[in-house]
């Protein structure tokens with residue numbers, strides 16, 4: 001019988017990154033928040049699309065470029081339909097696309113708060129010798145993996161680092177010494193629980209009470 005407790009953690013960040021941009025109305029640099037609405041402008045066979053942001057102080061708009069002078073034929077019909085429908089999931093995915101946002105704004109503020117939804121897949125927290133956490137990350141998160149683990153498992157960050165140094169905490173695909181990086185979708189973590197209390201396993205599984 002396997003002694004592995006397998007759980008899935010779905011990480012749902014709460015607040016999308018906010019670019020800081022000069023606001024023409026405030027006459028100052030301000031944080032802008034996604035409205036989750038798109039604007040599309042068709043000009044002949046060419047098309048522009050933006051995600052609309054609002055200044056958090058005065059509501060002034062900033063249009064974040066998504067498509068610039070693209071031929072309609074070159075755009076996936078599915079993506080175009082999502083833009084036209086102001087599809088909330090598409091807006092959310094793009095609002096959390098930190099890499100692209102950083103190409104549009106020099107300063108981008110990120111918010112680490114996230115909900116962690118835990119699902120027990122197999123095994124028992126009481127008898128587990130090892131804990132395997134699979135990460136499901138629908139939109140990119142900006143939080144540090146070691147902070148997340150410390151908060152959710154009740155282990156200190158130095159303890160987690162020590163476990164990794166000893167080879168008792170491993171990540172796949174493997175990442176050396178990168179516990180401070182954000183978790184990514186599809187990542188798996190295996191922890192040897194042999195010298196720990198079952199508290200961490202119970203916390204990881206979300207099997208309280």
Ligand SMILES: [Zn+2]
Nearest residue numbers: 023026055058
């Ligand atoms: Zn403003």
